[in-house]
Amino acid sequence: xxxxxxxxxxxxxxxxxxxxxxxxxxxxxxxxxxxxxxxxxxxxxxxxxxxxxxxxxxxxxxxxxxxxxxxxxxxxxxxxxxxxxxxxxxxxxxxxxxxxxxxxxxxxxxxxxxxxxxxxxxxxxxxxxxxxxxxxxxxxxxxxxxxxxxxxxxxxxxxxxxxxxxxxxxxxxxxxxxxxxxxxxxxxxxxxxxxxxxxxxxxxxxxxxxxxxxxxxxxxxxxxxxxxxxxxxxxxxxxxxxxxxxxxxxxxxxxxxxxxxxxxxxxxxxxxxxxxxxxxxxxxxxxxxxxxxxxxxxxxxxxxxxxxxxxxxxxxxxxxxxxxxxxxxxxxxxxxxxxxxxxxxxxxxx
Ligand SMILES: [Zn+2]
Numbered sequence: 001x002x003x004x005x006x007x008x009x010x011x012x013x014x015x016x017x018x019x020x021x022x023x024x025x026x027x028x029x030x031x032x033x034x035x036x037x038x039x040x041x042x043x044x045x046x047x048x049x050x051x052x053x054x055x056x057x058x059x060x061x062x063x064x065x066x067x068x069x070x071x072x073x074x075x076x077x078x079x080x081x082x083x084x085x086x087x088x089x090x091x092x093x094x095x096x097x098x099x100x101x102x103x104x105x106x107x108x109x110x111x112x113x114x115x116x117x118x119x120x121x122x123x124x125x126x127x128x129x130x131x132x133x134x135x136x137x138x139x140x141x142x143x144x145x146x147x148x149x150x151x152x153x154x155x156x157x158x159x160x161x162x163x164x165x166x167x168x169x170x171x172x173x174x175x176x177x178x179x180x181x182x183x184x185x186x187x188x189x190x191x192x193x194x195x196x197x198x199x200x201x202x203x204x205x206x207x208x209x210x211x212x213x214x215x216x217x218x219x220x221x222x223x224x225x226x227x228x229x230x231x232x233x234x235x236x237x238x239x240x241x242x243x244x245x246x247x248x249x250x251x252x253x254x255x256x257x258x259x260x261x262x263x264x265x266x267x268x269x270x271x272x273x274x275x276x277x278x279x280x281x282x283x284x285x286x287x288x289x290x291x292x293x294x295x296x297x298x299x300x301x302x303x304x305x306x307x308x309x310x311x312x313x314x315x316x317x318x319x320x321x322x323x324x325x326x327x328x329x330x331x332x333x334x335x336x337x338x339x340x341x342x343x344x345x346x347x348x349x350x
Contacts, residue, residue, distance in 0.1 A: 008085075010100075011132060012131045012132070014157075017106065018139065019134040020134055021134045022102065024134050025100065036098065039100050040101045055083075070114055071114055073119055082121055084099070128296070129203065129204070129206050130203055132159045133160055134192075137168050137172060138172070144179055151242040155184050156276055156297070183242065186220045186221070214306065218310075248319045248320075249318050251335075255285065256345065257291075271322075275325070278294070279293070281317055283316045290310075
Protein backbone atom coordinates (compact mmCIF):
# COMPACT_ATOMS: atom_id res chain seq x y z
CA UNK A 1 0.00 0.00 0.00
CA UNK A 2 1.16 3.50 -0.79
CA UNK A 3 2.47 5.59 2.05
CA UNK A 4 -0.43 7.17 3.83
CA UNK A 5 0.80 10.71 3.40
CA UNK A 6 1.12 10.26 -0.37
CA UNK A 7 -2.50 9.22 -0.86
CA UNK A 8 -4.92 11.71 -2.43
CA UNK A 9 -6.56 13.63 0.44
CA UNK A 10 -10.33 13.83 0.43
CA UNK A 11 -11.99 16.69 2.31
CA UNK A 12 -15.61 16.52 3.29
CA UNK A 13 -17.71 19.69 3.43
CA UNK A 14 -20.86 19.09 5.38
CA UNK A 15 -23.51 21.27 6.96
CA UNK A 16 -27.22 21.55 7.25
CA UNK A 17 -29.58 22.47 4.44
CA UNK A 18 -29.29 26.17 3.73
CA UNK A 19 -26.10 26.59 5.74
CA UNK A 20 -24.28 27.93 2.72
CA UNK A 21 -21.89 25.04 2.07
CA UNK A 22 -21.84 25.60 -1.65
CA UNK A 23 -21.05 29.30 -1.23
CA UNK A 24 -18.18 28.43 1.09
CA UNK A 25 -16.92 25.83 -1.35
CA UNK A 26 -17.19 28.26 -4.26
CA UNK A 27 -15.13 30.78 -2.29
CA UNK A 28 -12.44 28.22 -1.51
CA UNK A 29 -12.30 27.03 -5.11
CA UNK A 30 -11.48 30.54 -6.29
CA UNK A 31 -8.02 30.02 -4.87
CA UNK A 32 -5.48 28.99 -7.51
CA UNK A 33 -4.07 26.61 -4.90
CA UNK A 34 -7.12 24.39 -5.39
CA UNK A 35 -6.82 24.17 -9.17
CA UNK A 36 -5.92 20.50 -9.06
CA UNK A 37 -8.88 19.65 -6.84
CA UNK A 38 -11.75 17.49 -8.03
CA UNK A 39 -15.14 18.26 -6.53
CA UNK A 40 -17.79 15.65 -5.90
CA UNK A 41 -21.24 16.96 -5.10
CA UNK A 42 -23.96 14.92 -3.51
CA UNK A 43 -26.85 17.16 -4.31
CA UNK A 44 -27.54 19.98 -6.65
CA UNK A 45 -26.36 22.90 -4.60
CA UNK A 46 -27.93 26.21 -3.82
CA UNK A 47 -25.59 28.01 -6.17
CA UNK A 48 -23.83 26.85 -9.29
CA UNK A 49 -20.14 26.12 -9.00
CA UNK A 50 -17.72 27.20 -11.63
CA UNK A 51 -14.89 24.71 -11.52
CA UNK A 52 -13.25 22.59 -14.19
CA UNK A 53 -13.67 19.23 -12.51
CA UNK A 54 -17.03 18.59 -10.90
CA UNK A 55 -18.84 15.28 -10.63
CA UNK A 56 -22.26 14.60 -9.22
CA UNK A 57 -23.27 11.50 -7.31
CA UNK A 58 -26.66 10.23 -6.32
CA UNK A 59 -26.76 9.10 -2.75
CA UNK A 60 -26.89 5.36 -2.24
CA UNK A 61 -25.76 3.29 0.70
CA UNK A 62 -24.91 -0.31 1.41
CA UNK A 63 -25.27 -1.30 5.01
CA UNK A 64 -22.62 -3.79 6.04
CA UNK A 65 -23.03 -6.96 8.01
CA UNK A 66 -22.30 -5.51 11.43
CA UNK A 67 -25.28 -3.20 11.09
CA UNK A 68 -23.41 -0.15 12.35
CA UNK A 69 -24.58 2.93 10.52
CA UNK A 70 -21.13 4.49 10.47
CA UNK A 71 -19.62 1.34 8.94
CA UNK A 72 -21.47 1.78 5.71
CA UNK A 73 -19.98 1.83 2.25
CA UNK A 74 -21.60 4.58 0.28
CA UNK A 75 -22.06 2.94 -3.12
CA UNK A 76 -22.34 6.26 -4.92
CA UNK A 77 -19.04 7.55 -3.58
CA UNK A 78 -17.28 4.28 -4.18
CA UNK A 79 -18.33 4.32 -7.83
CA UNK A 80 -17.72 8.03 -8.36
CA UNK A 81 -14.29 8.11 -6.75
CA UNK A 82 -13.13 4.93 -8.48
CA UNK A 83 -14.42 6.24 -11.76
CA UNK A 84 -12.78 9.65 -11.36
CA UNK A 85 -9.50 7.99 -10.45
CA UNK A 86 -9.43 5.66 -13.43
CA UNK A 87 -10.53 8.35 -15.87
CA UNK A 88 -7.75 10.63 -14.70
CA UNK A 89 -5.26 7.75 -15.00
CA UNK A 90 -6.41 7.30 -18.60
CA UNK A 91 -6.09 11.02 -19.24
CA UNK A 92 -9.82 11.46 -19.91
CA UNK A 93 -10.16 14.09 -17.22
CA UNK A 94 -7.47 16.34 -15.74
CA UNK A 95 -5.41 14.71 -13.03
CA UNK A 96 -6.20 15.84 -9.52
CA UNK A 97 -4.34 15.87 -6.25
CA UNK A 98 -7.22 16.48 -3.87
CA UNK A 99 -10.92 15.76 -3.75
CA UNK A 100 -13.58 17.78 -1.97
CA UNK A 101 -16.90 16.07 -1.37
CA UNK A 102 -19.88 18.28 -0.63
CA UNK A 103 -22.46 16.23 1.21
CA UNK A 104 -26.19 16.68 1.06
CA UNK A 105 -27.56 18.64 4.01
CA UNK A 106 -29.10 15.76 5.88
CA UNK A 107 -26.47 13.14 5.35
CA UNK A 108 -24.33 11.68 8.06
CA UNK A 109 -20.72 12.37 7.06
CA UNK A 110 -19.29 9.37 8.91
CA UNK A 111 -20.21 6.75 6.26
CA UNK A 112 -18.43 9.01 3.76
CA UNK A 113 -15.33 8.87 5.94
CA UNK A 114 -15.74 5.13 6.31
CA UNK A 115 -16.07 4.63 2.56
CA UNK A 116 -12.85 6.49 1.85
CA UNK A 117 -10.92 4.69 4.57
CA UNK A 118 -12.32 1.17 4.33
CA UNK A 119 -13.40 0.52 0.74
CA UNK A 120 -10.71 -1.88 -0.54
CA UNK A 121 -9.88 -0.06 -3.79
CA UNK A 122 -10.30 3.49 -2.54
CA UNK A 123 -8.03 3.01 0.44
CA UNK A 124 -5.12 2.39 -1.93
CA UNK A 125 -5.53 5.78 -3.57
CA UNK A 126 -7.31 8.08 -1.16
CA UNK A 127 -7.25 9.14 2.45
CA UNK A 128 -9.61 11.18 4.57
CA UNK A 129 -8.56 14.77 5.19
CA UNK A 130 -10.26 17.54 7.19
CA UNK A 131 -14.00 17.53 7.64
CA UNK A 132 -15.40 21.06 7.35
CA UNK A 133 -18.78 21.71 8.90
CA UNK A 134 -20.63 24.81 7.79
CA UNK A 135 -23.11 26.18 10.32
CA UNK A 136 -25.53 29.02 9.72
CA UNK A 137 -25.55 31.54 12.59
CA UNK A 138 -29.24 32.36 12.15
CA UNK A 139 -30.57 28.79 12.32
CA UNK A 140 -27.63 26.79 13.61
CA UNK A 141 -28.48 26.76 17.31
CA UNK A 142 -32.07 25.65 16.59
CA UNK A 143 -30.84 22.91 14.27
CA UNK A 144 -28.47 21.62 16.94
CA UNK A 145 -31.42 21.34 19.31
CA UNK A 146 -33.73 19.68 16.81
CA UNK A 147 -31.71 17.55 14.43
CA UNK A 148 -29.32 14.81 15.54
CA UNK A 149 -27.66 14.96 12.09
CA UNK A 150 -26.68 18.53 12.79
CA UNK A 151 -25.09 17.61 16.13
CA UNK A 152 -23.21 14.77 14.51
CA UNK A 153 -21.91 17.05 11.78
CA UNK A 154 -20.62 19.39 14.50
CA UNK A 155 -19.13 16.63 16.65
CA UNK A 156 -16.91 15.21 13.94
CA UNK A 157 -15.75 18.51 12.44
CA UNK A 158 -12.10 19.45 12.09
CA UNK A 159 -13.11 22.99 11.10
CA UNK A 160 -16.23 25.05 11.57
CA UNK A 161 -17.21 27.75 9.13
CA UNK A 162 -19.95 29.94 10.59
CA UNK A 163 -22.02 31.70 7.93
CA UNK A 164 -24.68 34.43 8.01
CA UNK A 165 -23.30 36.21 11.08
CA UNK A 166 -24.12 39.41 9.19
CA UNK A 167 -27.80 38.47 9.36
CA UNK A 168 -28.04 38.08 13.12
CA UNK A 169 -26.96 39.93 16.23
CA UNK A 170 -23.58 39.34 17.83
CA UNK A 171 -25.27 37.57 20.79
CA UNK A 172 -26.83 34.99 18.49
CA UNK A 173 -23.50 34.33 16.83
CA UNK A 174 -21.71 34.11 20.17
CA UNK A 175 -24.25 31.71 21.63
CA UNK A 176 -23.97 29.47 18.56
CA UNK A 177 -20.21 29.48 18.94
CA UNK A 178 -20.59 28.49 22.60
CA UNK A 179 -22.99 25.68 21.66
CA UNK A 180 -20.51 24.38 19.08
CA UNK A 181 -17.69 24.56 21.63
CA UNK A 182 -19.69 22.44 24.07
CA UNK A 183 -19.91 19.76 21.40
CA UNK A 184 -16.46 20.09 19.85
CA UNK A 185 -13.65 22.33 21.06
CA UNK A 186 -10.97 20.61 19.02
CA UNK A 187 -12.01 22.20 15.71
CA UNK A 188 -10.77 25.53 14.35
CA UNK A 189 -13.53 28.15 13.94
CA UNK A 190 -13.78 30.53 10.96
CA UNK A 191 -16.39 33.23 10.45
CA UNK A 192 -17.29 33.43 6.77
CA UNK A 193 -18.28 37.11 6.84
CA UNK A 194 -15.07 38.39 8.41
CA UNK A 195 -12.35 35.76 8.10
CA UNK A 196 -10.38 35.00 5.04
CA UNK A 197 -11.28 31.41 4.22
CA UNK A 198 -7.80 30.19 3.53
CA UNK A 199 -7.88 26.87 1.68
CA UNK A 200 -4.71 25.74 3.37
CA UNK A 201 -5.94 26.37 6.88
CA UNK A 202 -9.29 24.79 6.13
CA UNK A 203 -8.52 21.95 3.76
CA UNK A 204 -4.89 21.06 3.46
CA UNK A 205 -3.43 21.52 6.94
CA UNK A 206 -3.77 18.28 8.83
CA UNK A 207 -1.55 15.95 10.80
CA UNK A 208 -0.37 14.18 7.65
CA UNK A 209 1.11 17.35 6.19
CA UNK A 210 4.65 17.35 7.58
CA UNK A 211 5.08 21.14 7.76
CA UNK A 212 1.93 21.94 9.64
CA UNK A 213 1.42 19.01 11.99
CA UNK A 214 2.33 21.15 14.93
CA UNK A 215 -0.23 23.83 14.11
CA UNK A 216 -2.84 21.13 13.80
CA UNK A 217 -1.98 19.69 17.21
CA UNK A 218 -2.38 23.18 18.67
CA UNK A 219 -5.86 23.31 17.14
CA UNK A 220 -6.73 19.93 18.63
CA UNK A 221 -5.53 20.72 22.07
CA UNK A 222 -5.86 24.49 22.02
CA UNK A 223 -9.50 24.38 22.99
CA UNK A 224 -8.55 22.31 25.98
CA UNK A 225 -6.03 24.60 27.59
CA UNK A 226 -2.66 23.51 28.89
CA UNK A 227 -4.06 21.89 32.00
CA UNK A 228 -7.22 20.26 33.13
CA UNK A 229 -8.70 23.66 33.73
CA UNK A 230 -12.27 24.84 34.14
CA UNK A 231 -12.92 24.01 30.48
CA UNK A 232 -12.64 20.35 31.39
CA UNK A 233 -14.89 20.62 34.41
CA UNK A 234 -17.85 18.33 34.71
CA UNK A 235 -20.32 20.66 33.09
CA UNK A 236 -18.45 22.74 30.55
CA UNK A 237 -17.60 20.50 27.60
CA UNK A 238 -21.04 18.99 27.86
CA UNK A 239 -24.07 19.71 25.76
CA UNK A 240 -27.21 18.84 27.65
CA UNK A 241 -29.33 19.01 24.52
CA UNK A 242 -27.44 16.33 22.68
CA UNK A 243 -25.80 14.29 25.44
CA UNK A 244 -22.48 14.90 23.71
CA UNK A 245 -19.47 15.62 25.84
CA UNK A 246 -16.06 16.77 24.76
CA UNK A 247 -13.11 16.48 27.12
CA UNK A 248 -9.38 15.96 27.20
CA UNK A 249 -7.73 13.21 29.24
CA UNK A 250 -4.14 13.60 30.41
CA UNK A 251 -1.90 10.70 31.36
CA UNK A 252 1.36 10.86 33.25
CA UNK A 253 4.03 8.36 32.32
CA UNK A 254 4.47 6.47 29.08
CA UNK A 255 1.68 4.34 27.63
CA UNK A 256 2.28 0.83 26.38
CA UNK A 257 1.53 0.89 22.64
CA UNK A 258 0.09 -2.63 22.47
CA UNK A 259 -2.11 -2.06 25.48
CA UNK A 260 -3.30 1.25 24.06
CA UNK A 261 -4.12 -0.41 20.72
CA UNK A 262 -6.12 -3.19 22.35
CA UNK A 263 -7.88 -0.74 24.61
CA UNK A 264 -8.85 1.54 21.73
CA UNK A 265 -10.04 -1.39 19.59
CA UNK A 266 -12.21 -2.60 22.45
CA UNK A 267 -13.55 0.86 23.18
CA UNK A 268 -14.51 1.34 19.55
CA UNK A 269 -16.00 -2.08 19.06
CA UNK A 270 -18.12 -1.67 22.16
CA UNK A 271 -18.97 2.04 21.99
CA UNK A 272 -17.87 3.14 18.51
CA UNK A 273 -21.19 4.63 17.57
CA UNK A 274 -20.93 6.89 20.60
CA UNK A 275 -17.25 7.70 20.30
CA UNK A 276 -17.54 10.41 17.70
CA UNK A 277 -13.95 11.58 17.68
CA UNK A 278 -10.62 10.77 19.26
CA UNK A 279 -7.62 13.01 18.69
CA UNK A 280 -4.54 12.36 20.73
CA UNK A 281 -0.86 13.04 21.21
CA UNK A 282 0.67 10.11 23.07
CA UNK A 283 3.83 9.42 24.98
CA UNK A 284 4.52 5.79 24.05
CA UNK A 285 7.06 3.72 25.99
CA UNK A 286 10.25 3.30 23.95
CA UNK A 287 9.32 6.01 21.42
CA UNK A 288 11.09 9.34 21.76
CA UNK A 289 8.62 11.47 19.81
CA UNK A 290 4.90 11.90 20.31
CA UNK A 291 2.60 9.55 18.45
CA UNK A 292 -0.56 11.10 17.00
CA UNK A 293 -3.83 9.22 16.81
CA UNK A 294 -6.95 10.38 15.01
CA UNK A 295 -10.29 8.63 14.77
CA UNK A 296 -13.83 9.37 13.58
CA UNK A 297 -16.19 6.76 15.08
CA UNK A 298 -14.99 3.41 13.73
CA UNK A 299 -12.67 5.06 11.24
CA UNK A 300 -9.15 5.27 12.63
CA UNK A 301 -6.29 6.79 10.67
CA UNK A 302 -2.89 5.09 10.85
CA UNK A 303 -0.86 6.68 13.66
CA UNK A 304 1.74 9.24 12.73
CA UNK A 305 4.60 10.97 14.57
CA UNK A 306 5.45 14.49 15.48
CA UNK A 307 9.20 14.99 15.06
CA UNK A 308 9.59 16.32 18.61
CA UNK A 309 7.56 17.26 21.66
CA UNK A 310 6.13 20.78 21.46
CA UNK A 311 7.35 21.62 24.99
CA UNK A 312 8.69 20.05 28.18
CA UNK A 313 5.35 18.45 29.04
CA UNK A 314 5.56 14.75 28.18
CA UNK A 315 2.09 13.73 29.24
CA UNK A 316 -0.18 11.97 26.79
CA UNK A 317 -3.35 13.89 26.05
CA UNK A 318 -6.39 12.61 24.23
CA UNK A 319 -9.41 14.65 23.22
CA UNK A 320 -12.63 12.66 23.20
CA UNK A 321 -16.00 13.66 21.81
CA UNK A 322 -18.49 11.09 23.03
CA UNK A 323 -22.18 10.60 23.52
CA UNK A 324 -23.39 9.23 26.83
CA UNK A 325 -20.08 7.84 28.09
CA UNK A 326 -18.67 9.28 31.30
CA UNK A 327 -15.19 10.76 31.22
CA UNK A 328 -14.27 8.85 34.40
CA UNK A 329 -15.14 5.56 32.78
CA UNK A 330 -12.87 6.10 29.81
CA UNK A 331 -10.10 7.36 32.05
CA UNK A 332 -10.35 4.43 34.45
CA UNK A 333 -10.42 1.78 31.73
CA UNK A 334 -7.35 3.13 29.93
CA UNK A 335 -5.48 3.46 33.23
CA UNK A 336 -6.37 -0.16 34.07
CA UNK A 337 -5.17 -1.43 30.69
CA UNK A 338 -1.93 0.45 30.98
CA UNK A 339 -1.31 -0.74 34.54
CA UNK A 340 -1.90 -4.32 33.44
CA UNK A 341 0.56 -3.94 30.55
CA UNK A 342 3.16 -2.44 32.90
CA UNK A 343 2.78 -5.29 35.37
CA UNK A 344 3.17 -7.84 32.56
CA UNK A 345 6.31 -6.06 31.36
CA UNK A 346 7.67 -5.87 34.91
CA UNK A 347 7.07 -9.56 35.65
CA UNK A 348 8.62 -10.56 32.31
CA UNK A 349 11.74 -8.63 33.27
CA UNK A 350 12.11 -10.42 36.63
ZN1 LIG B 1 -19.37 1.86 12.76
